[in-house]
Amino acid sequence: MSRLLLPHHDGSDAYVSNPAPALGETVSVFVRVPAGSRVSRVHMRWVRDGEPVFTSAVVDRRDDGGEWWRAELEVRNPVTPYRFLLRTAGGAVRWLTGCGVTQHDVPDATDFRLVTYAPAPAWARDAVIYQIFPDRFASSGPKRTPDWAVACGWDEPVAAQPPLAATQVYGGDLDGIAGHLDHIADLGANTLYLTPFFPARSNHRYDSASFDTVDPLLGGDAALVRLAEAVHGRGMRLIGDLTTNHTGDAHRWFPDERDLYYFTPDGGYESWLGVPSLPKLNWGSHELRRRFARIAQHWLTQPYALDGWRVDVANMTGRRGAEDWSREAAVLLRRAVRQARPDALLIGEHAHDATGDLDRDGWQGTMNYAGFTRPVWSWLRAAVLPFDDFLGVPGEIPDRDAGALVATMSAFSAQMSWRSWTSSWQILSSHDTPRIRSVVGDADRHEVATGLLCTLPGTPMIFAGDELGLTGINGEHSRTPMPWHRPETWDRRTLGAYRELIALRRATPALRSGGLRWAHAAGDTLAFLRETADDAVLVVARRAAGEPLRLAGLPAGVDGTNLYGGADTLKVGTDGCIEINEDGPTFQVWSVRQNRKGA
DSSP states (O other), rough: OGGGSOOOSSTTTBBBSSOOOOOOOEEEEEEEEEETOOEEEEEEEEEEEEEEEEOOOOOEETTTTTEEEEEEEEEOOOOEEEEEEEEETTTOEEEETTTTEESSOOGGGGEEEEEOOOOOOOOGOOOEEEEGGGGGTEEEEEOOOTTTTTEEOOOOOOOOSTTTTEEEEEOHHHHHHOOOHHHHHHHTTOOEOOOSSOOBSSSOOOOOOOOOOOOOGGGGHHHHHHHHHHHHTTOOOEEEEEEEEOTTTTSTTTOGGGGGGOOTTSOOOOBGGGTTSBBBTTTTTTHHHHHHHHHHHHSSSSSTTEEEEEEEEEEEEEEEETEHHHHHHHHHHHHHHHHOOOOOOEOOOOSSSOGGGGSSOOOOOOOOIIIIIHHHHHOOOSSSSSSOOTTESSOOOOOOOHHHHHHHHHHHHSOOHHHHHHSSSSEEEOOTTTTTHHHHSSHHHHHHHHHHHHSSEEEEEETTHHHHHHHSSSSSTTTOOOTTOOOSSSSHHHHHHHHHHHHHHHHHHHHOOOOOEEEEETTTTEEEEEOSSSSSEEEEEEOOOOOOOOEEEEEEEEEEEESSSSOOOOOOOOSOOOOEEEOSSEEEEEOOOOOOOOO
């Protein structure tokens, strides 16, 4: 059966009258029931003060696709979970939760949810993030090499392993970034995310020596002011990177201010994953909390006016043995950020499962490695890989089909609110991973991956250089200097695909704010709809050529114009079925204009 023939709900505007309600507000929620599904009754089950309550839904309207059932939901608690109970004319009973339609009971963790905590700022919905590792992006001129560093020419190979990995310095700086904003703007990205700019004794700067100044190697405080002014002058935004779990052992707090860290009775101290140069911070300290609130606010205000923070290893911040201050840390930082800049964004890094730390008045989203990067890699991986590590999991990236991709994405999205999912950063690669080109092996599959990045829900994040087809076998090796002076090495086809797909996303409301209905997921082929009340697109991705795809469930008589991929106009027959050719690898997007009727 086509997945489009199943009842559907998600947290997008088409299904929820107000996705950002106030406490005590009553919100209308809708279930789309396709024609022929024989659903005769719909109840909404919601949880009020910890107790399940059932409310009958009514038919609100009908269109060519079927019926829309409506129920009224009182937002009683800061997080209000809900699900739907469906009964058919034949007596069958189904649950509809974030996992989809099931014939068996599923845990409450998969319930949809409405959240009254302040949402991510409105601008984040339209953001396309461009990640920059400052030392490797662009240089404004020669610099003095610090005593811990190994000076490298811009074309020297990047070491994939220690000890050189953290000590190679190529001389990139903030003024160099400012000099290449045209490239970022032409790509279509509108938000820059910088890895740390604080002084440190490494090229990555996650071992900060201070949170009060900008590293002189990057140009100091004045260079950040110049960059911020240049970025904001273009109508773009700038996000910083704050390490809250640890500092460097050269930090001015360490080791004298012992209450800010974890010291052991034998004279040692706790550190990040046992790395001695990264002593772990103690969030049980009220003084540490006060300082981080001040630090977070300082860089959000003039003259720097950052537009938000990405928080490094947010999953470990405040957690150590029997102590768990993680929620206190997230809430404190969120409130501090909101006081300084109500429209600022706060994203927490989690390399695995972030669902338990979201929707709690702290992180507004995560770097979605678990719910996006891993399933996309598993579906599009090359037959032979130049590395054997799957984002920390021993062994090669598994080879999985499109059904597994959807199952993985659904498993994670089902356990957070729609708005947390859509505020999270969807990532093909980053400064901590192999490059996407090395994962997928060629330009064809790279284009498919980029298409998914730009059309699935969530905020696209692009690691600088991916758009040029740069390669890398691990996080260190992927931190490649941008080849500005060697344009003949750029993969122009890949660059063009990024530009076109980002432009398509920015021009198409359904791709930024629409709901998601999976249409087909099996083997080499994936298809889905993104829909608003007035706009809809059909996306078909293939990792390899195969049998033509025959797809049912679209309204009869619909014509669709190809928006990307160059295929013919989409034709839907009177039986509601379409047939899509067997080409692959390929990525295709069509507009789908539907006839909507009132009840």
